[in-house]
Amino acid sequence: MTIDFTKLHHNFETSLTSKMLPTIWCSGCSLGSNLQSIIRGAKQAGYDFDHDIVMISGIGCTGRASGYVNIDGFHTTHGRALPFATGVKNGNPDLEVIVFSGDGDLFAIGGNHFIHTARRGTDMTVICNNNSTYGLTGGQASATSFEDTVTPTTIGKNDKPFNLVDLALGAGATFVARYTTAQYNTLPRVIAQAMRHDGFAFIDLVSGCPAIYGKRNGYPTGEYMIKNFKEASVEIDTSDPSYLLSENTAIEFDRKVGYTKIPIGIFRSSTMEGKF
Amino acid sequence: MSELNNQNEEVISNERFDTYPASKRKDRLFVIDRMRCKGCSICVSVCPYDALFMSKKKSTNGFIYPIENGACKACKKCLYACPDFALSIHKVEEVNK
Ligand SMILES: Cc1ncc(C[n+]2csc(CCOP(=O)(O)OP(=O)(O)O)c2C)c(N)n1
Ligand code: SF4
Ligand code: SF4
Numbered sequence: 001m002t003i004d005f006t007k008l009h010h011n012f013e014t015s016l017t018s019k020m021l022p023t024i025w026c027s028g029c030s031l032g033s034n035l036q037s038i039i040r041g042a043k044q045a046g047y048d049f050d051h052d053i054v055m056i057s058g059i060g061c062t063g064r065a066s067g068y069v070n071i072d073g074f075h076t077t078h079g080r081a082l083p084f085a086t087g088v089k090n091g092n093p094d095l096e097v098i099v100f101s102g103d104g105d106l107f108a109i110g111g112n113h114f115i116h117t118a119r120r121g122t123d124m125t126v127i128c129n130n131n132s133t134y135g136l137t138g139g140q141a142s143a144t145s146f147e148d149t150v151t152p153t154t155i156g157k158n159d160k161p162f163n164l165v166d167l168a169l170g171a172g173a174t175f176v177a178r179y180t181t182a183q184y185n186t187l188p189r190v191i192a193q194a195m196r197h198d199g200f201a202f203i204d205l206v207s208g209c210p211a212i213y214g215k216r217n218g219y220p221t222g223e224y225m226i227k228n229f230k231e232a233s234v235e236i237d238t239s240d241p242s243y244l245l246s247e248n249t250a251i252e253f254d255r256k257v258g259y260t261k262i263p264i265g266i267f268r269s270s271t272m273e274g275k276f
Numbered sequence: 277m278s279e280l281n282n283q284n285e286e287v288i289s290n291e292r293f294d295t296y297p298a299s300k301r302k303d304r305l306f307v308i309d310r311m312r313c314k315g316c317s318i319c320v321s322v323c324p325y326d327a328l329f330m331s332k333k334k335s336t337n338g339f340i341y342p343i344e345n346g347a348c349k350a351c352k353k354c355l356y357a358c359p360d361f362a363l364s365i366h367k368v369e370e371v372n373k
């Protein structure tokens with residue numbers, strides 16, 4: 001057999017900016033697989049990458065994603081992905097606007113924009129690469145870093161983290177889901193559903209930063225992290241309304257072993273109307 | 277470059293890719309891009325068929341990389357899990373010269 005090596009590109013190569021690869025992301029980081037799940041989701045939803053969609057991200061390791069994907073986008077200033085996205089949507093309502101950004105970007109410096117964009121119900125899909133840290137700047141504590149974890153900006157014990165599902169439900173997001181990087185089989189379908197949702201859709205994409213936060217706090221490698229996500233993920237039971245209580249949506253984490261409980265699933269969607 | 281693996285299958289490589297016959301009917305090609313792989317081993321741990329193991333040698337980028345042992349069913353799980361867009365599956369008929 002003779003192989004034409006020029007044809008051995010990645011199965012989603014046309015959706016990537018090949019010249020920019022390999023990425024700057026660390027070995028084992030959640031980001032690459034998450035980005036691939038987003039590409040697969042957008043394809044499943046049937047969008048034409050040249051005309052139908054735009055990807056907006058803020059600053060951070062996650063912010064780099066908009067440069068690796070072959071769709072028009074903005075790599076905006078830190079914390080301001082949602083104001084940019086709101087402007088894009090208002091300027092061209094036919095575009096499907098995807099925001100892919102970090103927990104620091106969307107919920108620390110950008111937290112105010114998040115609650116108000118959700119409250120207004122602006123039609124967009126916001127996916128948070130929630131790795132519970134400021135990865136890019138060296139692992140400082142973010143609004144979703146877990147209690148009792150070690151970071152360079154907390155002494156001893158970190159404060160209680162935001163529960164992003166709870167926050168999004170409270171702020172009025174009309175589609176709210178949570179999955180982890182390890183659900184790469186389910187994620188494209190959920191992402192496609194979020195993109196087709198008419199209104200503000202939010203996915204808490206629980207992710208890891210094995211190189212910095214994970215190394216200090218119980219999941220030292222990407223390989224361990226993916227196993228940890230699979231073992232700790234628990235599918236929610238939407239037939240019992242108590243699944244929406246904060247204590248049932250909260251993520252549990254132990255500094256020695258990593259994640260111990262991650263409630264996953266679709267917490268709110270338009271097909272569930274009347275339930276709330 | 278071409279050599280036989282322990283399943284007596286032809287493994288064809290160049291300076292960037294290693295290609296392995298895959299799936300039950302061997303009508304698929306499992307491809308590893310050594311220029312993109314960062315050696316995380318996630319592919320090895322997610323493969324439901326234990327078809328992969330990590331090399332001892334390092335790539336020119338300085339990372340160990342996966343090797344296929346003949347059991348690959350072309351299910352694509354490792355491809356979706358790989359954080360570095362380093363794995364792909366092709367139909368043999370589409371990449372054969
Ligand atoms: C206005 C402003 N303040 C602070 C910074 C420094 N800074 C860059 S990225 C970042 C946080 C990144 O965290 P996150 O959004 O969670 O992204 P990650 O790197 O974890 O993907 C900070 C504080 C900045 N670039 N601009
Ligand atoms: S610092 Fe953390 S989040 Fe950033 S690329 Fe490395 S592992 Fe990923
Ligand atoms: S998952 Fe990808 S980057 Fe990691 S070892 Fe396998 S091929 Fe290399």
Ligand code: SF4
Nearest residue numbers: 323348349351352354
């Ligand atoms: S395609 Fe499936 S069977 Fe083949 S190596 Fe990857 S995970 Fe294993």
Ligand SMILES: [Mg+2]
Nearest residue numbers: 102103104133
């Ligand atoms: Mg972060």
